[in-house]
Amino acid sequence: xxxxxxxxxxxxxxxxEPDPQDPTSQQAKEIAGKSPMRIALGRLARxxxxxxxxLVVLFFIICAVFAGPISSLFGVSLDTxxxxxxxxxxxxxLPKPEMGPPNGPFTWEHPMGVAPRTGQDNLAYWxxxxxxxxxxxxxxxVFASVVGVVVGLLSGFLGGAVDKVLSFFIDMxxxxxxxxxxxxxAPILNERFNTSDNYGTIQKISLICVLALxxxxxxxxxxRGEVLSLREREFVQAARVMGMPTRRxxxxxxxxxxxxxxxxxxxxxxxxxVALEAGLAFLGIGVTDGVSWGQMILDAASPVYFRDYxxxxxxxxxxxxxxxLSLNLLGDAIRDxxxxxxxx
Amino acid sequence: MFAxxxxxxxxxxxxxxxxxMAIFLLFWYGPSSPAQPxxxxxxxxxxxxxxxxxxxxxxxxxxVHEEYAKFVKGVFVGRTLTIASNDYExxxxxxxxxxxxxxxxxxxxxxxxxxxxxxxIGGAFLYLLFGIPIGVAAARRRGSVADKALVSSFLFISSIxxxxxxxxxxxxxxxxxxxxxxxxxxxxxxxxxGPWAWFSxxxxxxxxxxxxxxxQYTRFTRGAMVEALSEDYIRTAKAKGLPSRTIVYKHGLRAxxxxxxxxxxxxxxxxxxxxxxxxxxxxxxGIGWWSLQAVQGMDLPVVQATAIFSAVILIISNLLxxxxxxxxxxxVRLS
Numbered sequence: 042x043x044x045x046x047x048x049x050x051x052x053x054x055x056x057x058e059p060d061p062q063d064p065t066s067q068q069a070k071e072i073a074g075k076s077p078m079r080i081a082l083g084r085l086a087r088x089x090x091x092x093x094x095x096l097v098v099l100f101f102i103i104c105a106v107f108a109g110p111i112s113s114l115f116g117v118s119l120d121t122x123x124x125x126x127x128x129x130x131x132x133x134x135l136p137k138p139e140m141g142p143p144n145g146p147f148t149w150e151h152p153m154g155v156a157p158r159t160g161q162d163n164l165a166y167w168x169x170x171x172x173x174x175x176x177x178x179x180x181x182x183v184f185a186s187v188v189g190v191v192v193g194l195l196s197g198f199l200g201g202a203v204d205k206v207l208s209f210f211i212d213m214x215x216x217x218x219x220x221x222x223x224x225x226x227a228p229i230l231n232e233r234f235n236t237s238d239n240y241g242t243i244q245k246i247s248l249i250c251v252l253a254l255x256x257x258x259x260x261x262x263x264x265r266g267e268v269l270s271l272r273e274r275e276f277v278q279a280a281r282v283m284g285m286p287t288r289r290x291x292x293x294x295x296x297x298x299x300x301x302x303x304x305x306x307x308x309x310x311x312x313x314x315v316a317l318e319a320g321l322a323f324l325g326i327g328v329t330d331g332v333s334w335g336q337m338i339l340d341a342a343s344p345v346y347f348r349d350y351x352x353x354x355x356x357x358x359x360x361x362x363x364x365x366l367s368l369n370l371l372g373d374a375i376r377d378x379x380x381x382x383x384x385x
Numbered sequence: 386m387f388a389x390x391x392x393x394x395x396x397x398x399x400x401x402x403x404x405x406m407a408i409f410l411l412f413w414y415g416p417s418s419p420a421q422p423x424x425x426x427x428x429x430x431x432x433x434x435x436x437x438x439x440x441x442x443x444x445x446x447x448x449v450h451e452e453y454a455k456f457v458k459g460v461f462v463g464r465t466l467t468i469a470s471n472d473y474e475x476x477x478x479x480x481x482x483x484x485x486x487x488x489x490x491x492x493x494x495x496x497x498x499x500x501x502x503x504x505x506i507g508g509a510f511l512y513l514l515f516g517i518p519i520g521v522a523a524a525r526r527r528g529s530v531a532d533k534a535l536v537s538s539f540l541f542i543s544s545i546x547x548x549x550x551x552x553x554x555x556x557x558x559x560x561x562x563x564x565x566x567x568x569x570x571x572x573x574x575x576x577x578x579g580p581w582a583w584f585s586x587x588x589x590x591x592x593x594x595x596x597x598x599x600x601q602y603t604r605f606t607r608g609a610m611v612e613a614l615s616e617d618y619i620r621t622a623k624a625k626g627l628p629s630r631t632i633v634y635k636h637g638l639r640a641x642x643x644x645x646x647x648x649x650x651x652x653x654x655x656x657x658x659x660x661x662x663x664x665x666x667x668x669x670x671g672i673g674w675w676s677l678q679a680v681q682g683m684d685l686p687v688v689q690a691t692a693i694f695s696a697v698i699l700i701i702s703n704l705l706x707x708x709x710x711x712x713x714x715x716x717v718r719l720s
Contacts (some may be wrong), residue, residue, distance in 0.1 A: 216703065218655050218695075220662075225408070225692045228680045229415035232422060316546035323548060324665060326680055342552055344560045354556070362545055369544040 077379075078300070084378040091374035094367035101364050105175040108168040115152055117162040119169060119332070127160030133345055134158035143350045153356055156337075157346050163337075167356055170334040174364070177245060177328070178314035181252035182307050189257035190303060193264025194291050198272050208265075211258050219255045219317070226251055227326040241330035248327050252314050260306040267302050271295055301379040308375045312368035319361045334361050390708055397704045404696045409453050412689045419445055422683035423468065423484045442467040456481075480693065481686030485679075490690040494672065500572035501671035503583070504590055504663055505656035511595025513649065516602025521638060523603065524610030536607070539600040548662040551593045555666050558589060570667040590667040594660070598652070605648060609641035616640070643713050647706055654702025658695035 075083075085091050104111065112118055121127070128134050129144075134157045138145035141154040153163035196207035230247040234240065271277065272295070280290050321327030322335025329336065334357040341347065341354035412419060420439035424432040427439075443466075444452050458464060459479035466473045466482050473482045473489070480490045523532045542550070558567045567589045575583035613619065614637050622632045661673035668674075672691055679687035 216699065218658060218699070221659055221692065221695050224659075224661065224676055224680055225411070225688060226415075228422075228683055228685060228688055229411065232416040232683065232685075312544075320546060320548050320662070324661065324677055326677070338549075338552070342556060344556075347556050347560055351561075358549060358553075362549060365546060366541070366544045 081301075081375075081378040085374060088374050088378065090370055091378070094371040094374065097363060097367040098371060101171055101175065101360075104168050105172040108172045112165040112168055115149075115164055117151060117165045119161070119165050121160050121162070124158070124160035127155050128157060133349070135346070135349055136160070142352050154352060156340065156353065157350060161331075163353065163356055166332060166337060167334075167360060169332045170337060170357060171360060171364075173245070173328060173333050174315050174318050174361075177249055177252070177318050178311050181249045181256065181314050182310040184249065184253035185256035185310060186260050186303060186307050188253065189260025189306065190264050190296075190299070192257065193261040194268055194295060194299075196261070197265040197268025198287070198291060198295065204265075207261075211261050211265075214255065214258045217255065222255055223251050223317075223321055224324075224326060227321075241328070244328055244330065248318065248321065252317060256310055256314065259310070260303070263302045263306055264299060267299055268295060271298055305372070305376045305379060308368070308372035312365045312372065315368065316361065316365050319357075386711070389711060393704055393707055397700055400700050401697055404700065405457075405693050406453065408689060408692050408696065409456060410449065412685055413445075413449050413452070416685070419443070419685060422685055426484060426683075427469065438469055442469055480690035483679075483687050484684045485682055485687075490686055493675070493687075494690060494694060497670060497672050497675050499574070500669050501660060501664070501673060502657060503572065503587055504594070504660045504669060504671060505653065507587060507591035508594030508598060508660070508663070509649070509653045509656055511591055512598040512602050512652065515595055515599035517606050517638075517642075517645070519599070520603040520606025521610055521633065523607045524614060525633060527607075527611055535603070539603055542597065543600040547597050548666065550597050551590075551662060551666045554589065554593045570669070572669045572671065587667075587669070590663050590669060593667075594656075594663055602645065602649070605645050606641065609644055610637055613637045613641040643710075646713065647710050650702060650706030650709065654699050654706070657702065658698045659691070 085095075127136060127140050129137050132144075135144060136142075136155045136157060139148070140160075141148045141151050143154075151162055151164065153167060155162055156166070192207050192211070196204045196211075226247075230251075231244075234243040234247070277290060277294055280294050285294070318327060319333070319335035319338065322329065322333040323339045324335075325339065327333065327335060337357035338354065338361070341350070341357070347354055416422075418436060418440065420436055420443050421432065423443075424436045424439045428435055440446055444455065455464060459475060459481075461477070463474075463476040463479050466475055466479075468482065468487075471487075473487060475482055475489045475491075478491055480494065482488070483490055483493065486493070519535070523535050526532050555570065558564050559570060566585055569582075569586060570589050571586045573579075573582035573586045610633075614633070619632060619636055622636050627636075659673040659676065660669075660671065661677060663669065664671040664674040665677060672694070676688055676691035678684075679691070
């Protein structure tokens with residue numbers, strides 16, 4: 042079975058690999074021992090932008106996973122004892138001078154200051170907002186990819202009427218603008234689950250559903266295209282001749298060859314979902330229980346606070362922009378590494 | 386050509402019908418009870434058993450197809466809606482009565498159309514005004530330092546989420562620096578409040594939308610131009626000794642613009658259907674912001690009406706794009 046060595050898309054042009062020792066026989070030997078994934082990883086490791094972006098993403102992942110321990114390390118938490126102890130009600134609800142900026146000097150007690158009016162600690166909320174953002178984006182990207190891969194595999198491999206129906210659905214979903222759909226679905230979902238006690242959790246689940254529901258089409262199209270060319274290859278024909286059931290051909294023969302497009306589509310989906318999560322929260326139709334970068338931005342963007350306390354806006358803003366930007370650039374680098382033909 | 390247009394029109398009407406049905410069903414079966422929000426609103430959250438009155442008068446006890454028929458009839462001839470014990474007159478294109486204001490949705494929708502359309506038309510105009518010339522210039526200087534700097538800086542801008550870009554623009558130019566031209570953003574009617582108020586209120590929104598959106602058009606135009614300029618007929622034109630202006634704009638750009646126009650048509654339709662972030666950030670009283678407020682106030686008829694309106698606008702714009710494309714590229718309608 043040539044399933045492992047197949048996939049010209051992933052191998053790429055080997056001649057671009059720089060090799061200090063020139064003898065061609067040795068070069069061939071060297072390359073023969075590398076899997077496509079290792080070649081791609083090697084390319085990634087040499088890409089300086091990719092390495093920097095990966096480190097930034099790693100930083101955010103650590104912040105998200107260890108949000109609780111890091112907050113307690115700095116001695117901050119999501120609980121606010123009494124807002125009036127921290128903020129000055131007479132001064133537009135801005136933080137008191139001893140709480141740090143904008144009215145006082147930096148203090149280790151609240152390294153990123155406290156929020157106006159509510160007196161919540163910014164660092165704790167920032168860390169937990171990072172967790173919410175990455176959690177929702179990752180889970181939604183996984184769901185969207187699973188749906189996209191299954192639809193793309195079936196539509197590409199089975200062809201005929203199945204392909205027609207599935208392609209119709211792909212095209213139909215592609216024409217629906219995401220924001221409008223989210224805006225329409227939000228009140229319905231909110232109304233349905235209004236009475237539950239765990240409203241925040243349900244809000245997150247419905248947000249993941251909405252993101253996955255409108256995020257799978259790109260993957261499906263990509264996979265369908267790949268499968269259309271793969272299914273004519275010898276190893277698939279051989280599997281068919283051997284009488285392998287369709288399910289086995291799909292998941293044992295085709296799926297391993299689709300690793301590259303799947304990784305590419307997930308890595309391009311993540312930044313989009315992070316941006317959308319914060320954007321929906323900013324509009325007040327995403328996660329509205331307070332722990333979210335989008336909500337921090339919404340709160341901080343009111344002119345009253347922004348005039349005197351722009352740092353409050355910059356903290357979540359830098360979080361979103363840095364995460365989205367590095368995920369985007371990393372995604373591009375991954376695509377270039379896995380599929381050198383698209384290299385600019 | 387005529388047959389193609391008629392065929393597309395029929396399928397367009399069909400899609401509008403299907404979409405309106407889908408949205409109607411979504412708002413019928415989606416909420417646990419569609420009457421709950423208005424009941425909560427009217428009785429200040431002490432709804433209890435009164436919900437049955439609301440469900441009965443709003444027709445939620447009837448079969449769904451009967452109510453959809455009434456809704457369609459309302460769109461064409463108007464109807465009288467009953468909420469609890471009050472009757473509300475709703476004339477010809479009736480899209481329902483707002484739960485909050487008790488006014489027909491149509492009137493407020495129409496009053497907000499000019500704002501959204503102003504934003505969309507101005508923004509889309511800037512897409513092309515910035516995007517195409519920059520794309521052409523980059524393609525002509527392909528591979529130079531300027532081209533590379535442009536491509537990477539535009540890639541950077543388009544990686545930032547649009548709403549953050551627009552929000553920063555608004556906060557710094559309007560709130561912090563208070564630049565006179567941008568000091569009062571929003572929609573002002575050009576007829577009653579003068580064209581200058583209209584222009585200066587929307588200018589910043591147009592610029593933000595235009596600069597962010599044009600990055601995509603620069604990329605498309607650059608790609609299409611690079612491809613077009615490497616064609617054989619361009620070499621022929623050069624060999625004939627035509628001036629380079631003629632070669633680039635008459636021979637190259639003409640061929641490169643077809644895909645750009647198609648993408649533009651779809652984008653423009655999406656903008657007309659609702660510029661939610663732009664309206665929310667620049668405080669423009671358009672359809673997008675209105676539907677956002679309706680979502681927050683659980684004003685289901687308004688959300689439903691804006692969803693149907695946006696869907697219809699999108700379908701019409703896709704239809705127009707298809708027809709224009711078939712004029713620009715005759716191969717499409719033959720296949």
